[in-house]
Amino acid sequence: MTEKWRNDKWFTSSWNFAEEVTKNLHFQKNIKIHDVSLRDGEQQAGLIFDYKQKMALAEKMSEMGIHRIEAGMPAVSQQDRQVIVDLAKRRDLQSEIFAFARCMVDDVKRAADCGVKGVIIEIPCNEEMITKAYGWTMEKALELSIQASIAAKEAGLYTVFFPIDMTRASMSWSLDLLSHVAANGHMDALAIVDTMGVLMPHTVPFLVDTVRSKLPGKPIELHFHDDYGLGAANTIMGLAAGADVAHTTIGAIGERAGNAPYEDVALALLTMYGVDLGLDYSQIYPLNKMMREFSGLPIRGNRGITGDTVFNIESGIVADWYKQSHETDPLITNSYLPALTGHPDTQIVLGKHSGISSVDVWLEEAAIQLDKEQKRTLVADVKARAYEKHGLLNQADFDQLVAKYR
Missing domain, CATH: 3.20.20.70 (Aldolase class I)
Structure with a gap:
């Protein structure tokens, strides 16, 4: 179209x-x-x-x-x-x-x-x-x-x-x-x-x-x-x-x-x-x-168009939209492509609002396969760590949480 x-x-x-x-x-x-x-x-x-x-x-x-x-x-x-x-x-x-x-x-x-x-x-x-x-x-x-x-x-x-x-x-x-x-x-x-x-x-x-x-x-x-x-x-x-x-x-x-x-x-x-x-x-x-x-001027990360994290997705619901549609139609979850403005592509981040689809993305990147119950447990652990950090998880946090599944 x-x-x-x-x-x-x-x-x-x-x-x-x-x-x-x-x-x-x-x-x-x-x-x-x-x-x-x-x-x-x-x-x-x-x-x-x-x-x-x-x-x-x-x-x-x-x-x-x-x-x-x-x-x-x-x-x-x-x-x-x-x-x-x-x-x-x-x-x-x-x-x-x-x-x-x-x-x-x-x-x-x-x-x-x-x-x-x-x-x-x-x-x-x-x-x-x-x-x-x-x-x-x-x-x-x-x-x-x-x-x-x-x-x-x-x-x-x-x-x-x-x-x-x-x-x-x-x-x-x-x-x-x-x-x-x-x-x-x-x-x-x-x-x-x-x-x-x-x-x-x-x-x-x-x-x-x-x-x-x-x-x-x-x-x-x-x-x-x-x-x-x-x-x-x-x-x-x-x-x-x-x-x-x-x-x-x-x-x-x-x-x-x-x-x-x-x-x-x-x-x-x-x-x-x-x-x-x-x-x-x-x-x-x-x-x-x-x-x-x-x-040296800072701007808020999610500031429209120019914010560094404006294309990051934390919400599990939106991560599910992304997972279902990104390969076939990435504009379902964005009003314009990041590449249009020279911005890095969308990232799925882990935090308090993450869900199964969020951890699926990170697990796939790490080449780790878990069953549904393990994923639910991992999501709960992600939310707990986010509360503890009062913010998003980084790669080290994720690696620590999934170490028991490797």
Whole structure:
């Protein structure tokens, strides 16, 4: 069977593709992922990638087909600037290299001097942030926006206007700011920026449509944070409303709760919406592992898509499903194959919830044959050992339990 929801790599839901659902989806044909791990991602408290690590991450992202990489902010440090310069020089990278700049002419010039393809120009949008955090007048914010965006155009940079905290600004002021910059300054694209991660998914289509009506013909980019765990959902809602570019990070790293994780966005689009971003999806898990090894950041083992143990099965019931169907149809117990994301295959582990089918797998591996009563006794012993360890059994535990049967 080959359907958008069912093939040899994934098995999701036919409900996702009902006409009543899909008629409301308006995905663009060439959606891009704009990765901000090396800039916004590194703003996570205590997170630092050194030069070699940034280069390795960028190479891996390019290898998997990430469309754009925001390599950093030249004004932050000489080390950051060098990464941007060296990545921009690389002709073997598939990804376009962008830099990040404050809404200052000098920052824009620094970005241009790095040889990047484009620049993200930030300006505070929330009135309270402008006056209380920056100590500016509203007029100054408008003036700086015009000056910096024109400087970017004159430098030949693809310019993405990036209004910080736009979603907490008043609707009238934020829309007036965008219209003013579009009319008097320059922007090739606009980023809708949910700096504090406060949007509801239901709000996003309305926001995208409203902005598009003010900026007809301008590509719309989405920069959503994950403070309420909705970064990926909001990003997908925005793309389904017709936005063109998703700003994401590897593993949701970033300021405070982080940014929308590209892994969730990309895999959900592929398997649940039938939208292929043209990525090498088998690099998803390896890239995430690389980032975690470099950063030392832990994630819970069963975290969807990128967790190390997400495909482990402890439950005896599910182990029985696996045993009965794995050889003929492994998608009975998974919504997608581990290989799709480059993850190690499913493992049957032993613990408190194990059953006969669980120990059958381990016994077969050990080439040990037991009768039904012996298996029941072994399952009881496995559960007792799990209680004792307050966790899963390892190979040594199992070997000790089955020693009397050898």
